[in-house]
Each structure stands twice: as C-alpha cells, then as structure tokens.
Amino acid sequence: MSAETIAKQAKAAFQASQLVEASERVRALYEIGRTLALNRDAILAANREDLSAGQVEVDAGRMPAALLKRLDLTRTDKWDAMLAGVRQIAELPDPNGTISYASKLDDGLQLYRVSCPIGVLLVIFEARPEVVVNIAALAIKSGNVAILKGGKESARTTQIISDAIQTALAHTLLPVTYIQTIQTRAEVSSLLALDQYIDLVIPRGSNELVRNIKNSTRIPVMGHADGLCNVYLDEYVDPQKAVRIVVDSKIDYPAACNAVESLLVHESLLPTVWPTVAQALLEKSVLLLCDDRALSALTNISTSTPNFSTLVQPAPPDAYTTEHLSLTLSVLTVPCLTAAIKHINSFSSHHTDCIVTEDPKAAQTFVRGVDSAGTYINASTRFADGFRYGFGAEVGIATGRIHARGPVGLEGLCTYKYVLKGQGHIVSEFGEGEGKKKYRHEALPKDALPL
Amino acid sequence: MSAETIAKQAKAAFQASQLVEASERVRALYEIGRTLALNRDAILAANREDLSAGQVEVDAGRMPAALLKRLDLTRTDKWDAMLAGVRQIAELPDPNGTISYASKLDDGLQLYRVSCPIGVLLVIFEARPEVVVNIAALAIKSGNVAILKGGKESARTTQIISDAIQTALAHTLLPVTYIQTIQTRAEVSSLLALDQYIDLVIPRGSNELVRNIKNSTRIPVMGHADGLCNVYLDEYVDPQKAVRIVVDSKIDYPAACNAVESLLVHESLLPTVWPTVAQALLEKSVLLLCDDRALSALTNISTSTPNFSTLVQPAPPDAYTTEHLSLTLSVLTVPCLTAAIKHINSFSSHHTDCIVTEDPKAAQTFVRGVDSAGTYINASTRFADGFRYGFGAEVGIATGRIHARGPVGLEGLCTYKYVLKGQGHIVSEFGEGEGKKKYRHEALPKDALPL
Numbered sequence: 001m002s003a004e005t006i007a008k009q010a011k012a013a014f015q016a017s018q019l020v021e022a023s024e025r026v027r028a029l030y031e032i033g034r035t036l037a038l039n040r041d042a043i044l045a046a047n048r049e050d051l052s053a054g055q056v057e058v059d060a061g062r063m064p065a066a067l068l069k070r071l072d073l074t075r076t077d078k079w080d081a082m083l084a085g086v087r088q089i090a091e092l093p094d095p096n097g098t099i100s101y102a103s104k105l106d107d108g109l110q111l112y113r114v115s116c117p118i119g120v121l122l123v124i125f126e127a128r129p130e131v132v133v134n135i136a137a138l139a140i141k142s143g144n145v146a147i148l149k150g151g152k153e154s155a156r157t158t159q160i161i162s163d164a165i166q167t168a169l170a171h172t173l174l175p176v177t178y179i180q181t182i183q184t185r186a187e188v189s190s191l192l193a194l195d196q197y198i199d200l201v202i203p204r205g206s207n208e209l210v211r212n213i214k215n216s217t218r219i220p221v222m223g224h225a226d227g228l229c230n231v232y233l234d235e236y237v238d239p240q241k242a243v244r245i246v247v248d249s250k251i252d253y254p255a256a257c258n259a260v261e262s263l264l265v266h267e268s269l270l271p272t273v274w275p276t277v278a279q280a281l282l283e284k285s286v287l288l289l290c291d292d293r294a295l296s297a298l299t300n301i302s303t304s305t306p307n308f309s310t311l312v313q314p315a316p317p318d319a320y321t322t323e324h325l326s327l328t329l330s331v332l333t334v335p336c337l338t339a340a341i342k343h344i345n346s347f348s349s350h351h352t353d354c355i356v357t358e359d360p361k362a363a364q365t366f367v368r369g370v371d372s373a374g375t376y377i378n379a380s381t382r383f384a385d386g387f388r389y390g391f392g393a394e395v396g397i398a399t400g401r402i403h404a405r406g407p408v409g410l411e412g413l414c415t416y417k418y419v420l421k422g423q424g425h426i427v428s429e430f431g432e433g434e435g436k437k438k439y440r441h442e443a444l445p446k447d448a449l450p451l
Numbered sequence: 452m453s454a455e456t457i458a459k460q461a462k463a464a465f466q467a468s469q470l471v472e473a474s475e476r477v478r479a480l481y482e483i484g485r486t487l488a489l490n491r492d493a494i495l496a497a498n499r500e501d502l503s504a505g506q507v508e509v510d511a512g513r514m515p516a517a518l519l520k521r522l523d524l525t526r527t528d529k530w531d532a533m534l535a536g537v538r539q540i541a542e543l544p545d546p547n548g549t550i551s552y553a554s555k556l557d558d559g560l561q562l563y564r565v566s567c568p569i570g571v572l573l574v575i576f577e578a579r580p581e582v583v584v585n586i587a588a589l590a591i592k593s594g595n596v597a598i599l600k601g602g603k604e605s606a607r608t609t610q611i612i613s614d615a616i617q618t619a620l621a622h623t624l625l626p627v628t629y630i631q632t633i634q635t636r637a638e639v640s641s642l643l644a645l646d647q648y649i650d651l652v653i654p655r656g657s658n659e660l661v662r663n664i665k666n667s668t669r670i671p672v673m674g675h676a677d678g679l680c681n682v683y684l685d686e687y688v689d690p691q692k693a694v695r696i697v698v699d700s701k702i703d704y705p706a707a708c709n710a711v712e713s714l715l716v717h718e719s720l721l722p723t724v725w726p727t728v729a730q731a732l733l734e735k736s737v738l739l740l741c742d743d744r745a746l747s748a749l750t751n752i753s754t755s756t757p758n759f760s761t762l763v764q765p766a767p768p769d770a771y772t773t774e775h776l777s778l779t780l781s782v783l784t785v786p787c788l789t790a791a792i793k794h795i796n797s798f799s800s801h802h803t804d805c806i807v808t809e810d811p812k813a814a815q816t817f818v819r820g821v822d823s824a825g826t827y828i829n830a831s832t833r834f835a836d837g838f839r840y841g842f843g844a845e846v847g848i849a850t851g852r853i854h855a856r857g858p859v860g861l862e863g864l865c866t867y868k869y870v871l872k873g874q875g876h877i878v879s880e881f882g883e884g885e886g887k888k889k890y891r892h893e894a895l896p897k898d899a900l901p902l
Contacts, residue, residue, distance in 0.1 A: 015822065019816065371466065371567075390554045401570060401651075405867060421828045427833035451814060
C-alpha cells in the first residue's frame with residue numbers, strides 16, 4: 001500500500017470517527033485487550049522469531065545486547081503490564097470535551113473553547129514492541145488516529161500486534177484504519193511530505209532522530225529525545241538532601257532521559273558537602289568527571305576511597321554538554337546561584353533541572369531564572385514522568401517548547417476548537433457608533449457544553 | 452549585523468529578562484508609547500517617504516493601490532489607535548504565572564504547571580507598519596523576545612519605529628535587544644536555520660508564505676493565513692437568521708480571513724429560503740457562483756432582479772476551493788447534514804464554519820462533526836477574532852492545529868513549565884514493593900505558586 005493511501009485512509013478514519021461516542025473508543029480498548037490475550041501464543045511466537053534474528057545480529061556485533069533485551073516480550077511481567085496498561089488507559093477520564101474558556105459575548109451569544117483530538121498522528125519509536133500497544137491505546141483514548149512505525153528489530157512482533165489491533169477494531173464502530181502500522185524508513189519519508197493528511201509527528205528516540213525528522217517535514221513535530229539534566233547544590237544546601245537527591249537522580253535509572261548528567265556545586269561547599277556527596281556517589285560506582293576545583297577538594301578522601309583513581313577524573317572539554325546515560329556524572333564548581341542559572345540555561349537540554357537549597361529566595365530565583373520544562377526544588381530529577389505527575393499514562397517527555405512540554409499525557413494529544421452559539425448574531429451590529437452593541441465578555445461556567 | 456548575532460542577542464535578551472518583574476515589562480510598554488508620541492513627526496515623515504516610493508511603484512503598475520493605502524499611518528485614526536493599542540495591551544492581565552495543574556504527589560511534594568513565555572519569536576508580516584508596534588507590545592507583555600520582519604514597502608517607517616522602541620527599552624531594565632527588526636528576506640532565511648536560538652516562527656500572510664516558511668525550517672511555525680469559511684443552511688433553518696448571518700459573513704469585510712466563501716444549502720430550501728437569501732446577497736452586489744440546482748432555483752427571481760445575469764453564474768470547477776476574499780460567494784446544494792459536514796471537512800480550511808438551524812440535534816452533530824477551529828451555531832463567521840472573543844489583543848488567527856488554534860491572544864504566546872517542590876524526595880522510595888511509598892496525586896488549589 002502506498003504511503004499516500006495509508007495517510008488518506010488515516011484522515012478518512014479520523015473524519016469518520018468524529019461522531020463516534022467516547023464510550024465506543026473505550027469499548028475498542030477492551031476489545032483490543034481481549035484480542036491480544038487471545039493471540040498471546042502467536043504474538044510471543046513472532047517475538048521469538050524477532051529475538052532469534054536479533055541474536056544473530058548481536059553475535060555478529062551489529063546490535064547491542066541491551067537492545068535485544070528490550071525486544072523480549074516474555075521478560076519479567078512485560079506481557080501482563082502491557083495488557084494492564086490498555087485497561088488503565090481505558091479507565092482514564094476522557095481528555096476531550098473539557099472547556100478551558102467560556103464567555104458570554106452578548107445576550108444569547110456564548111463562546112466555548114473545548115478540547116478535541118488533534119487528528120492524525122505519525123508516531124516513530126524504537127525497538128520495544130509493547131510501545132505499539134501503548135501508543136495505539138493512547139491514540140484511541142484521545143480520539144486521534146495513528147500511524148505507527150516501530151524499530152525494524154521488532155518488525156514481526158509489531159506486525160502481528162498491529163493485526164490483532166485491527167481485528168479488534170473490526171468489532172467496533174471505529175474504522176480498522178484507525179490504527180495502521182508501517183515498517184520501512186522509506187514509508188516514513190513519504191509520509192513526512194503529506195502534511196495535508198498528517199497533523200503531528202511524534203518521534204521518540206535520539207536527538208539525531210528528532211532533528212532529522214524536523215529537517216524533513218512541514219508537519220509539526222513533538223519530539224521526545226534525550227535529556228541533559230542538572231542538579232545545583234546551593235550555598236544553603238541541606239547535606240543529607242543533597243546526598244539523597246544527587247544519588248537518586250544519578251543511579252535510580254541512569255539510562256533514562258530524566259537522570260542527572262551534570263552536578264553544579266557552589267564553591268562554598270567544596271570543603272564541606274561536596275566530599276560527602278562524592279563519597280556517596282563513589283560507593284555506587286559513579287564515575288565523576290570534575291573540574292579542577294572539585295577535583296582538588298577530594299584530595300582528603302582519595303586514599304580512603306577504593307577505586308578513587310579510576311572513578312575520579314578531570315572533566316574533558318565536552319563533559320558539560322554530554323548526556324552520559326550511564327553511571328557517569330560531570331561536576332562543575334560555580335561561584336554563585338546566578339552562574340549556576342546561566343550555565344543551566346546555556347548547557348541544559350531544558351528537560352529537568354533541580355536546585356537543592358534551604359533558602360526560599362534562592363529556590364524562587366532558580367525556578368524563575370531556569371528556562372526548563374521542569375524546575376525542581378529539593379526533589380530528584382527522576383520525578384519527571386507522566387505517571388509520577390499523575391497523568392495515568394505517558395506519550396513521552398516532550399523536549400520542545402510548543403504545544404506540550406515535559407511529560408505528555410492524554411491532554412498533550414488534544415487541541416481545542418471554539419464553539420460559538422448564537423441566535424442569528426451578526427458582527428455589523430457591534431461597534432463604537434450610536435445604537436451599536438458592545439461586547440459583554442462575561443465569564444460563563446466551564447462545567448459543560450450546553451448542546 | 453549577521454543573522455546569527457541578531458539571534459544570539461535575542462536569546463541572551465530572553466535569558467537576561469527571566470528575573471525582570473512583570474511590572475517592569477508593563478512600564479516598558481508605557482515608555483514605548485511615550486517615545487513613539489515624542490517621535491511622531493519623524494515617524495510620519497519616514498512614512499511619507501515610504502508612501503512616495505510606493506506611489507512610484509503603483510504608478511508603474513508594480514504594486515496594487517490597495518497595498519499603498521495600508522501603508523499610510525496618517526489615515527483616519529490609525530496613529531491614535533496604534534498608541535491606544537499599546538496602552539490596552541499594557542493593561543491586560545499578565546498571561547504568565549497562571550497555574551493550570553497542581554497536584555500533591557506526596558506529603559511535602561507539590562507539583563505545579565505554570566504558564567511562562569515561549570522564548571524568542573520570529574514574526575514575519577505584511578505591509579502595515581503599525582503591526583510592528585502591535586507585535587512588539589504583545590511580545591513584551593507576554594515576556595517573549597521578538598525579531599520582527601515587516602514588508603519591504605514600509606521599511607523606512609518600521610525602521611524608525613523600531614529605533615524608537617529600542618530607545619524606550621534603554622530606559623528600562625529590559626535589554627534593548629528585546630525587540631529587534633530585520634529588513635531583508637536573506638536575513639529571514641538565515642534566521643530560519645537557527646533553531647538553537649529561535650523558538651517559534653509566526654508568519655502572518657498568505658498560505659504560500661506560511662507553506663514556504665514551513666518548508667525552510669526546523670523551528671515550530673504558528674501560521675496565520677487565509678480562511679476558507681463555510682456557512683451551511685440546514686433543513687430546519689430560520690429564514691431571517693439565514694439572511695442576517697450569510698449577508699454579514701460575506702459583506703461585513705470581504706477581504707478578511709473570517710468572511711464566508713462557500714454557502715451550503717440544504718436541498719429542501721431551494722424553492723423557499725434560498726431565493727430570499729440570494730436576493731439579499733444580490734442587493735449587496737454579491738456575485739453568486741452556483742451549482743446547477745441552486746442556479747435553477749433562482750429562475751423565479753431572475754427577471755425581477757437587476758444585474759441578475761451578471762451576478763448569478765454557474766460555479767466553475769474550483770469554486771469551492773477558492774478563497775475569494777471579495778464580494779463573491781460559491782453556492783452548493785447538499786442533500787443532508789452529513790453531506791454538508793463531509794464537504795466542509797474536505798474543502799474548508801478549518802478556520803471557521805457555521806450551521807444555521809433551529810434543530811439542536813443538527814447543531815450538536817455539526818459542532819462535533821466539523822473539524823474546524825471555529826464551529827458556529829447561528830452566528831456570523833466574522834466573530835472569529837481575538838478582540839471579539841474577549842482576549843483584548845490578537846496575534847492573529849492560527850490556521851494550524853498545534854499549540855494555539857483560531858484567534859490567538861497573549862495566552863497563545865505562552866508555554867508552561869512544571870515546578871516541583873520537595874523536601875529531599877527521591878524516586879526510589881516509591882513503588883509497588885513492601886515499605887514503598889505510593890503517589891498521592893491529590894488536586895491542590897491553582898490560585899498561586901507558593902514560592
């Protein structure tokens with residue numbers, strides 16, 4: 001099937017679904033859960049084929065072993081978690097129909113701004129095949145049609161999952177083309193040209209992937225890429241909080257985009273709090289790339305700490321612009337809060353940055369001065385996550401500044417429309433002259449659309 | 452100055468302004484108003500030079516006379532309205548600091564989503580020089596830095612206005628580079644490559660301009676282009692409302708993007724309401740491009756109506772995809788509401804579309820089924836406007852679906868950041884296992900950020 005046919009079908013499915021009730025979309029989600037459960041054996045068989053093919057690639061040194069692990073649908077409770085995720089998304093509140101602005105413009109003339117789906121999403125993601133189910137569920141729940149492209153390593157698994165989803169959709173009032181899956185990069189390239197059919201591209205992966213896609217399309221892109229998060233230990237830091245937050249931010253899940261990559265230390269802490277924090281990190285085998293002053297400040301602990309010479313090293317020039325995504329932390333001494341803010345605004349990826357301080361004034365200045373999607377006071381950067389934020393589900397963490405920023409839940413997959421309800425009202429009766437009506441602009445309740 | 456220097460300066464100005472109070476930005480607006488008033492003579496002299504140069508172009512047939520009129524800052528009350536606009540924007544509520552989500556994640560761990568500026572805007576617009584002042588005021592009020600590019604026809608006027616704005620900014624705590632003006636397309640091209648400094652491009656002009664810009668940049672684009680608006684006269688229409696709404700939507704300001712371009716008529720109205728509506732339009736000299744059935748239905752009024760043969764014509768093939776922006780209206784007969792919705796979703800520019808009906812069920816179906824930024828019931832499409840909506844000011848009417856849709860006020864120039872305030876909270880203490888904490892996710896008041 002050509003990319004254009006796929007895109008046209010998607011747009012047609014979106015338009016055809018406008019009058020389908022939200023309850024039917026919820027029913028579709030349960031139907032998908034049921035069909036996936038029924039097809040468990042076939043899906044896991046396809047997954048084993050992907051894994052065997054992947055093992056050949058790993059053995060030949062063409063694929064990292066870590067990637068292979070992520071393909072495996074039978075690991076731990078992945079299968080059950082995938083199905084539970086569909087049920088959880090089904091049970092979330094409908095993100096559509098929420099009124100964010102309501103105003104009486106005149107007697108009998110009411111304006112409402114109401115949330116509604118964006119339209120057709122093109123979602124591009126990496127290896128893990130269960131993401132197909134997760135994204136399909138988010139799209140259906142939010143009323144968006146989706147075209148999904150997974151990693152080629154999981155092609156067999158995603159194809160059979162996609163077939164099961166379409167089988168389930170065939171038992172609902174939604175078109176089966178509501179969720180479509182594509183397999184090749186060539187199809188992605190063709191789809192990126194079709195801005196008349198596709199409304200939003202959501203790439204989840206590396207900065208390079210997001211950048212390449214932005215380079216190749218007129219369609220808006222909501223990128224989900226890596227994070228270069230910073231923690232700043234302020235002059236008025238609580239030492240215990242410093243240790244807790246830095247260690248958790250670094251070691252809880254080092255490969256995550258919300259793990260800390262650079263630690264900024266106020267110079268007054270060099271002889272006091274910094275060695276304590278460093279020791280706690282070294283105990284967890286974290287490699288510290290330090291500037292000269294932070295390095296010198298650790299002389300006293302150098303002999304008492306095993307592996308000191310391996311784990312404490314001078315920072316290379318690119319230390320503060322590198323997303324380590326591993327047990328490595330860059331450390332920089334800063335003379336003051338202002339310098340910390342300036343460094344973060346210059347080098348952070350504006351994902352999530354944290355100050356550890358007992359000084360409310362410093363906290364306030366940091367929160368206002370740091371231009372990032374998450375500005376944290378005394379809390380681990382690892383909290384940057386849609387589930388932890390209470391959204392119930394997560395599309396990803398948007399690294400752009402437009403539409404949705406930071407962790408994106410169902411709300412981030414919605415836009416809005418204005419509904420104006422009149423009784424034959426016309427513009428030429430309003431104005432400045434004699435006998436002209438004036439706009440009232442009185443706030444109305446936002447509880448429900450009176451239609 | 453190179454485009455890169457301009458862009459770097461803009462980003463630096465944005466970051467430097469993060470800690471400047473909102474009240475100082477308001478003071479800057481009054482300062483700009485005062486400086487413009489002081490420099491009135493010089494600005495109007497520059498405007499006369501632009502007008503003289505423009506007259507040469509008009510005489511040589513290289514520029515439409517209508518464009519020249521729009522350049523003229525001395526026409527009617529344009530100058531006073533421009534200065535009044537700055538004061539009005541200054542007096543609007545601060546769009547920043549609004550809390551749209553507040554949740555208690557745990558004891559002592561509070562999450563807030565707070566509105567904040569987007570960053571650096573690149574705004575590209577057409578001839579009218581007063582737009583520089585309007586956009587500069589909107590940017591300053593919303594906390595965004597702006598780089599502005601006006602039409603080349605008004606280069607002298609926009610340059611001297613821009614100088615006056617920078618003079619005014621020099622008397623405030625905002626950097627003078629908060630508002631910069633550029634003059635050439637080459638500068639625009641260079642700036643479109645600098646996505647590390649520029650956060651949003653706002654083109655206001657033709658569909659072609661918006662499309663070209665989207666083709667040339669990785670930066671998100673919030674386009675403001677033409678509108679192809681539809682009015683549908685439903686089977687259960689009130690004839691008087693039909694006449695009022697269609698006439699106002701067409702003739703109040705035909706060149707506006709919110710004027711109606713296509714009229715859809717339910718077939719049952721052909722012998723009844725349609726001739727009445729047609730006569731009202733013909734009285735206003737509106738050219739009607741009709742499909743066969745709508746044309747035949749007017750036979751009875753053909754002899755009694757002056758200019759009938761000139762003003763009533765068969766619709767050419769492109770009638771329903773043309774934005775006339777003049778006293779021309781395409782007319783199409785449709786068999787039912789569903790057909791009307793389908794036509795609108797296929798051919799409308801999704802700007803603003805209206806149903807005229809007394810049937811609440813039809814109104815509800817139309818509003819849900821039509822996928823446009825404005826879905827109207829019994830009201831003129833001309834209400835689609837930021838001032839009429841009550842936003843106090845307008846950036847334009849966004850024709851995309853992402854971030855802001857329809858009329859865009861100050862709110863549309865804001866994004867948000869998440870502020871998480873903890874007391875040393877870490878993620879590894881939460882989870883499913885024994886002794887692990889659970890997330891609370893309890894709603895908090897959204898009135899103010901407790902910092």
